[in-house]
Amino acid sequence: MNLVCPLCHFNQHQTLFHSDKKRTYIQCQRCRLVYVSRECLPTLLEEKREYDLHENSFDDEGYHRFLSRAYDVAATETENFIYVKNALDFGCGPAPVLAATLSRNIAEVSFFDPLYFPCLPDKRQQFDLITCTEAIEHFHTPHEEWHWIVSRLSENGVFIVMTKRVISASRFAQWHYKNDLTHVSFFSDFTFTYLAAKSALTVSFPSDDIAVFKRI
Template sequence: MSCPLCQSANTSSHYHTDKKREYLQCSQCDLVYVSPEFLPSKEIEKQEYDLHENSFEDEGYRKFLGKVLTPLSPLIKATNAKALSGLDFGCGPAPVLASMLSEDGVNMSTYDPFYAPTLKALEKRYDIVTCTEAIEHFHAPHMEWALFNKLVASGGVLAIMTKRVLDKARFANWHYKNDVTHVSFFSEATFQYLAQRDGYDVSFPANDVVLMKKR
């Protein structure tokens, strides 16, 4: 079996089993992931996503997304915002973060395989690429990660929001893994591995936010 992120062969071993699924971990990149036979179908995924009730008027959700926006603000302020291009990848049915960045002057595009499958948006390079609460849904994250590497311009920033794996003991009782659509779980070590391999400077401004600045 190959790791779904770094594609290393025979580096994964058992990490945890609960009542619903088995989880494996790659010793190369540290990704924890759901064993392939437990991956949900696209139909089940869409049913779950349709239950999300995030909206442009939801102040609580805007505050939540502010954890990504706050560390991006220095970049936006240091540059003529109108000259910056951005992509909200995995924006969902209500692209609230894209709207917030647009309010700051960034020229935003959106992409989501279910709700905004605009393939033309994936043909450009961007100064800012955001991926909030989406990367944990990727069944084959090596594919999206390779895409991110193409989408982020030199000197650009990839801003990701996802809760991070800490250790086995806390994983066992972690509510985050109980969502059937959450199948790929990253740690600081995983992001550091990717940064070193692919030429990024990485920082962790919040416990569920990571910034990857492309060298």
């Protein structure tokens, strides 16, 4: 296949991972990212229409409970935010609930979403904590987003990613997570370990859908 991995930009050994009636999924044999073939990517309008169906709001107790898992990991990894002066919630969606929760303990909390809050922080600003909850799987160009985020991580910074991870091709075939048309990039333990090594970060996996990156 004459394809280029959207994460590591490897232009060899991009192999068919899975195919169904709706989409084709490719796996890079270098970083092991599984990604939707480019012709199957949703348009911006299709993405917005799908996101607007979600009931993620400040009034949704279930959404608060869901995000509390990322908050609890952040608190543990930063010793209850003792050295965290600022934070960024990257890909917050229409309701920056996690950012609001973090602001109870952190003086300065920013949030960004390409559709709902598209103003990026100042280019020179770095963050002691960055969260990306249920957003990285939406990245069409994960190479660019990953390097942007890592470049904003402070010397002792912590980056927390929440996304369900690829286990195997057989399980992927039955996986409901892939059926969301806005989910286009799928990561595994191998992929995150690869990214950590390339970015001078450590990585740990406190749960089956959370990865924690720290500066070495």
